[in-house]
Amino acid sequence: MRPIDIIWVCLGGGAGSLLRWGLGGAIDRAIPARFKFGTFLVNVTGAFAIAYLSAALALGWQQRHGDLVSSLVLTGFLGGYTTFSSMQLDTAQMAMEHRHALAALYLVASVGVGLCAAAAGVALARA
Template sequence: MTALDVFWVGLGGGLGSLLRWWIGLRVGELYKGKFPLGTFLINVSGAFVIGYLSILFTVDWRDRYGDVMNAAVLTGILGGYTTFSSLQLDAAKLANARHRALAAGYLVISVVVGLAAAAFGAWLAR
């Protein structure tokens, strides 16, 4: 790992986080339901893009950190863009607000649809 690697991951992570914040803000302005739609859309779209780009960049899952494109885009931008911790927080808030079925459904559908989106992205890239 070099200082330049750290720079690219940091720059990409900052850009991805800003994009996540902006999309979450916009979705929150348009959608007022109980389902955490913003986080869901962000994670599913991020899964699709990382599935697509990992095939396009020929990235093995054990070596996602090796070059500038992987560091800046896959680890940086998409790592900053997607958010597992917000997914967990949203589910916990739903469960605490006595929406346990919605919380469980949100977790399951996020994982299933995210996996399908990543697989579809990879399939499209092939």
């Protein structure tokens, strides 16, 4: 890893995190519900984008390190944009509030729809 890669990841990660924070909050305010749509939609769109770009640029697992697009966009921006930890926190909070069915639905939907979005991204890139 070169020092410039660290800079690209930091810049992209900061920008992606700010977009997630702003967009996720706006979605949650626009759709007041007991289901965290902001985090859900951010993670699903992020899964699609990461998969699409990786497939479109023909980047394998090992190739996603060491160039501008990978460092700035994939690892940095989209890594900062998506949030596994917030999904887990949202799920735990629902469970602690005794909304177990909703917590389970949220967790399964987040993973399942995220995987479908990633598959759609790859399929679109290869079309």
